[in-house]
Amino acid sequence: MVGSTTVNTVWDTKTQTFHGGQEHRFLNNFIEDFSVTTNYLGTPAGALEAAKEAIHDIHHYPAANQEPAKTSLAEFLWPNGDHQQHHGRLLMGNGASELIDLVVRQCLKNQAQGKGFDYQPTWKGSPWNVQYQEYQRSAATNGFKILEPSNPDRVDMLCIVNPCNPTGDYFSVEPLKAWIKANIATGGTVIVDESMQPWHSADFRNDSLISEHDFAKEMWDEQKVSIHVMHSWTKIWSCTGLRIGSVICPTADHCEALKKIQVPWSVNGPALKFVEAVVQDQAYLDETWENTTRLRAHLVDRLLALHPEWVIHGKSFLSWVWIDMGSQALADKAVDLAREAGVPVRSGTPGYKCLSFVRVAVRKEAEVDVLISAWKSL
Template sequence: MIDEIQVQGRKILQQMKPYSPGKPIWEVQQELGIDYVVKLASNENPLGPSPKALEALAAFLPELNRYPDAGAKLLNQALAAQLNLQPQQLIVTNGGDELITLVAETFLEAGDEIVVPSPTFSEYEFGATLMGASTVSVPLNDDYSYDISAILSSVTERTKLVCICSPNNPTGTYLGKEDLKRLLDALPKRVLVLFDAAYTHFASAEDYTDGLEFVRAGYPIIVLQTFSKIYGLAGIRVGFGAASVELVSQIYKVKEPFNVNALAQVGAAAAIADKEHVDKSRKLNAAGREQLYGAFRRFGLRYTESMANFILVELGPDAQTIYERLMQEGVIVRYGVGWGLPGHVRISVGTQEENAFLIEKLGGILAKDGQ
């Protein structure tokens, strides 16, 4: 018999907190023995993928015996033309998550610090911890807006990176253009800003910025966007970063050669030209947010107005119980404990029918509890 394996992982792994995604529909169906399940937990596009992307994917299937383009040149060029950037200012990645990891691998070393407004997406801290860097959390204001003064006060000589998610996951709040400019102008030029604009296409506020204007102006900023949300391509994992040529060239040094599969490249290149799908998705989301807002008001629930395709809802001390009961009724939402919000859930905006199903089930649970 072979002796017990004694191979040890890196010590830093003891501090790592793996990302915990929402349960897939099939798993809930299998666990609970129910047929109809609505998933409003992962901020996916309820309209499905871009039709143009599906057409391009089907046409490309016979080419799958070939390796993908290591530089994703065709997609890179299409993005550059649409965004008014040079191709050398863009890096295509395996979803936005890979870009976050690549930024950490490129710019962070043991002992460095990153500044992260909180609550927010957990992968910023994950990437920093992986590299032995520390995360300095800066609480958002009571209304979940950004406190620029507090962010700047948290910057030290060890700060290498400031992470801003706008619209922010899970709150749906955003950082306005003037506040982002104030932050960029005040930060030391050695500090990089990672501006996560994964939900940018859903934002409608007049003072919202996707951050790309600051890339064009030459600031030390890298903007993250993804094809997982508005374009409905979460299943094939493709995103990108936009920054100066100098910053992108450094990130390329740690990128794997075939990081983005060929289908993802082809599908994304077709999706960005699908204006009709984008417009439909925006309109559906805007109407869905209002549908859900109205229900939450009727139920007497506090919620945060969102610039994204999800809404943060306060359910109070019974939030976990309500979350679990919703799942038993066939509705998957996201419980907020992972963000330090145990009294909240995050609810993705679905179709009108999916939203109505959630409203019916949530209303029934609240009525039984006498709320």
């Protein structure tokens, strides 16, 4: 219990979308949160210290231009000397969630200006059966017509989470570009959410749209299609409570249009200091790349030793597994048992409507032992 809130009432289901990461507050025996896709390493220590230190400055407003954090982030995204060239296309936000809302609203405005206020613009997500839901929620509440993933029509707004949370599907860069070209209408807006892509490897930038400047330019120059690359930084750097996201726009003009509708100071002082410090922490990322795949393989082995018939989805480099347990009854029981043991997992039912699925984060062996013990009776 927190005040009068319980785990069943923490979300206002009439107005909000279910998300993992709330149950730990309500568990007296909490051990580890397997319900969110954050980095198993936890928050990087140096950056956490920098954020703590910045608390002493909260009597001042944060920098109105997000500097020097934004430049630090630009240097991280484009370390080969061309960050100055792209800096004007980068905007930070209070988590990716804020920026998703901004880009959706801007797209709506552009469509109304081009086609009139009576026109209902269309929206489509990734080709995979489900994806992180905030994109669809934001599009639906803003009045877009939502098309099924299987609908072949070109749409006014295309949003793909790549790698896809929760299914773990992934397009490398060339198939991704081909899919965008085949599904977006002239004058449309695209968001590619690459929040989980930095797990790919030390070479992640080379399989990412962050390096595809010519593609973004060509799509804009030739078809007036605006490609946006979205990042939630709260997962790879395990700081969901701090709220840090960014979007790379096709041009500096697009970025300015978003800034116009963004609330001032949306990224707070400690979050800006955190970013400045965290991008310097190469050891943290090296450790992430070195161990996540191994720990994920370990988790998969332990799960399949329990239930060889379970089907485990997702690329091997990712920070979670998406498990099809074969029946809703089994998945529900697994969710309950994990919660009771203090190691909550994400049910596939709320929001995703994948009734026999459960999402489990990659965590260290000792914590996985607790989860597996909890599931022995399944």
